[in-house]
Amino acid sequence: MSKAKVGILISGRGSNMASLIEASKKPDSPYEVVIVASNVTDAPGLEFARAEGIATWAQSHVGMKRADFDELVDAELRAAGVEYVALAGYMRLLSPGFVQKWAGRMINIHPSLLPLYKGLDTHQRALDAGDTRHGCSVHIVTEALDDGEIVAQAEVPVLPGDDVHTLAARVLVEEHKLYPAALAKLVRGK
Numbered sequence: 472m473s474k475a476k477v478g479i480l481i482s483g484r485g486s487n488m489a490s491l492i493e494a495s496k497k498p499d500s501p502y503e504v505v506i507v508a509s510n511v512t513d514a515p516g517l518e519f520a521r522a523e524g525i526a527t528w529a530q531s532h533v534g535m536k537r538a539d540f541d542e543l544v545d546a547e548l549r550a551a552g553v554e555y556v557a558l559a560g561y562m563r564l565l566s567p568g569f570v571q572k573w574a575g576r577m578i579n580i581h582p583s584l585l586p587l588y589k590g591l592d593t594h595q596r597a598l599d600a601g602d603t604r605h606g607c608s609v610h611i612v613t614e615a616l617d618d619g620e621i622v623a624q625a626e627v628p629v630l631p632g633d634d635v636h637t638l639a640a641r642v643l644v645e646e647h648k649l650y651p652a653a654l655a656k657l658v659r660g661k
């Protein structure tokens with residue numbers, strides 16, 4: 472069975488990217504990662520990808536129009552034969568044209584139980600609200616930020632004495648399990 476070709480976009484440490492790559496190595500994985508691209512030329516995650524023998528592409532977006540930069544990214548993804556895009560800590564708003572080109576085939580992982588806490592500082596906002604449960608979501612990317620159909624979610628408890636670091640760490644453990652499972656589900660079409 473040929474595997475679906477996935478491109479991952481990152482801006483930082485890339486721990487979710489690493490979880491996708493690790494899972495892709497299993498024989499029964501329905502996808503393979505063919506390129507990791509970044510808008511941050513020294514994003515730490517790029518090193519991990521290179522060490523895994525995965526093609527990387529990085530260019531700063533600074534000074535470019537959003538749509539022009541996204542066209543460059545799109546060209547790299549297509550040249551690599553990408554069929555599905557996974558955003559993994561990609562800290563860029565996407566142009567409508569880019570989102571439309573990958574409609575239904577691009578997912579993102581967000582550290583909250585969407586529709587709660589779209590945007591930044593999700594862990595602090597959950598703590599401030601006194602929530603007893605928190606978590607992460609994988610969703611289809613649409614033009615609205617952290618919107619779109621939810622593919623999968625995982626919950627964690629918020630424990631007494633939690634701060635933003637302990638809570639983020641607990642959520643991240645779940646992210647690393649959830650994202651590969653959600654990508655496999657999308658690729659398999661179920």
Ligand code: GRF
Pocket residue numbers: 483484485486487488559560561580581582607646
């Ligand atoms: C993760 O918390 C993810 O949910 C959010 O950004 C963070 C990226 O972390 N979108 P990493 O780069 O995958 O380690």
